Amino acid sequence: MKKKKHVPKRIIGRLELVDFPQFQIEGVEAKIDTGAYTGAIHCTNMQVIKLADGQTRLRVNLLDDAHPNFDGYLMEFTDFSLRTIKSSIGEAQRRYVIRTVIRLFEEDFTTEFSLSDRSDMKYPVLIGRSLLRRGGFLVDVSKRYEAQKKRFAPGGMRS
Incomplete structure (x- = not known):
C-alpha cells in the first residue's frame, strides 16, 4: 500500500482576497463556504450563442461595475x-459551470x-x-484575509 504524503494544512479565513490571472482580475473579495461543493463567481449578461460552424459559446460579464477591476468586456x-x-436556500438551479484558475496564497489552483x-x-x-x-486548507472563521497576510508579510512575495 502506497503511503500518502502528509502535507501541512494552511489556515484560510472566512473571507479572502483572490485573483483570477486568466482574466487579469485581482483582489476580489471571496467568502469561504464549506456548505458549497463548487465555487461561484458573480456574472451578468449570460448568453449562449451558436456559431455558424456549430460551436456553442457562453458569453458573460464577470463581476460588475461595483468591482474596481471590472472592465465591461464580454x-x-x-x-x-x-x-x-443547489442554492444556499436548498433550491435546485440550472447554472453554467466553467473551469478557471484562482490564485490564493500566491499559488494557482484550477477549479470549477x-x-x-x-x-x-x-x-x-x-x-x-x-x-x-x-488546496489543503483549514477554515478558521475567526480570521480574515490570511492569504493576504502571507502575501504582504516581511519576506513575502510582494512588498
Missing part, C-alpha cells in the same frame, strides 16, 4: 457545462466555478469545499 467560454446546483448573478449577495465570489480540500 468574456467567451467554449468549455462550459450546464448543471443543476458556477456562474450566477450574485448582485444580491455581499461577496462576488464563493469558494467551496472542492477547492478547500485540494
